[in-house]
Amino acid sequence: MKKPRASRHKSYLHTIKTEIATMENAFVRLESRGIVFASNTLAVTSACKMDLHLFPFDTQSCTLTIMSSVHSSDQLQIRPFSDASFLTQSSQKAFQTQGEWELISINMSNNQINFIGDLRDQLIFRITIKRKPVLYVIDFIMPVFCFLILDLASFFVSSGVKEKLGFKVTLLLAISVLLLLLKDMLPSTASDVPLIGMYCVIIFTLIGISVLETIFLSFLMDRGKESASVAPMHRKSALSDAVKSTEGPADSVSDRNEAPLTADALRQIIMEFQVQNQQQKKKSLSWTRVAKIIDLVFFLMYATTVLLFLIVLSIAWFP
Known part of the structure; x- marks a missing residue:
């Protein structure tokens, strides 16, 4: 009996490698009509552009x-x-x-x-x-999306700007580490950028812009605290000098006569200090008010941008 013979052929078409392996069958089938059937096993290994x-x-x-x-x-x-x-x-x-x-x-x-x-x-x-896509959705798309939701939720944190800034920087570092760990899962292509690459880059950019906005708010809040803390120091030193001038010894009659005048001048100085104090409080409140308005406007723009980005990405991914 003739043993099966295997032969392998390789062909190259349009720079795509195709490998063919055939296994000849030792048996044939003969029908009453005179038709002979012969079959061989053919295994084709090919590659196509994706x-x-x-x-x-x-x-x-x-x-x-x-x-x-x-x-x-x-x-x-x-x-x-x-x-x-x-x-x-x-x-x-x-x-x-x-x-x-x-x-x-x-x-x-x-x-x-x-x-x-x-x-x-x-x-x-x-x-x-x-x-x-279940594996990629669970291991890659959902964690990045959760980081974006946490960044949106950080706008409702009632603590100080410093704590909010630390939270957002932690989110930015977490998504950076996730991109480094999962970069081997993404396909590499030189002709076109996959939508998942744009998805990661845009979310990373949005979180980075949110961190910059928080830094700017921290700068405005610090300016308000500085304007509120510097003015009381000047008022305290000037008031102490005025009190010392009135507490001096009255060596003559003229000093006794000038005492009421000095008391009136002291009251006038105190009133001026109170007016300055109110002005400084208004300046401090104005910085805080500006920071809150900027934060509210940025949140509305940020949430609108995120919503539009997700809608456009969903339409592109699921046409």
Whole structure:
């Protein structure tokens, strides 16, 4: 009995490597009509160009063309063994990479082309597969989205600006570490930037802008505290000098006569200090009011930008 013989062929088409392995069958089938059936096992390993713009919600389509480069259609006829629905169902049962990919359909078309003056049969299979995005959504998209929600929630924190700034900086560092740890999970492409890359970059930029806004608010609040703390020191020193001038010994009658005048001047100085104190409080309150208005306006703009970004991204990801 003749042993099965294996042969391997390699072909290169459009810079895509295709490796073919065939296993010849030692048996044939002879029917009463005189028709002889012979079948060989053919294993094809090929690669096709992938469009990663919608990663990880992408659907890839690859084509596999079978055509003889030697025999014309009169000498060799290429016909499909079954229809597309049967081929799709049987292939879905035999599909091995069920973890990340899902086989959607296998469509085929049979036609003839003119190849170097001869008509030759051509059988084209179009294979459509879809990526299962559950792993990427749980490990990557949801953590980054949670950081964005926490940054929005930080605007409602009632503590001081310093604590809010520390919280937002912690969020920025956390998303930076997450991007470094999960960068190996993302596909690398030089022709187009995937939407998931834009998703990460824009969220990182939004959190960075939020940190800058908090730093600016801290600067305004510090200016208000400085204006409120410097003025009482000057008023205290001037008031102590005035009190010392009235507590001096009255050596003559003229000093006794000038005492009421000095008391009136002291009361006038105190009134001026009170007016200055009110003015300084107004300045301090004005800085605080400006900081609160800026924080409110920035929050409205920030929330609107985040909402529009998520809507546009959802439309682009799920057209």
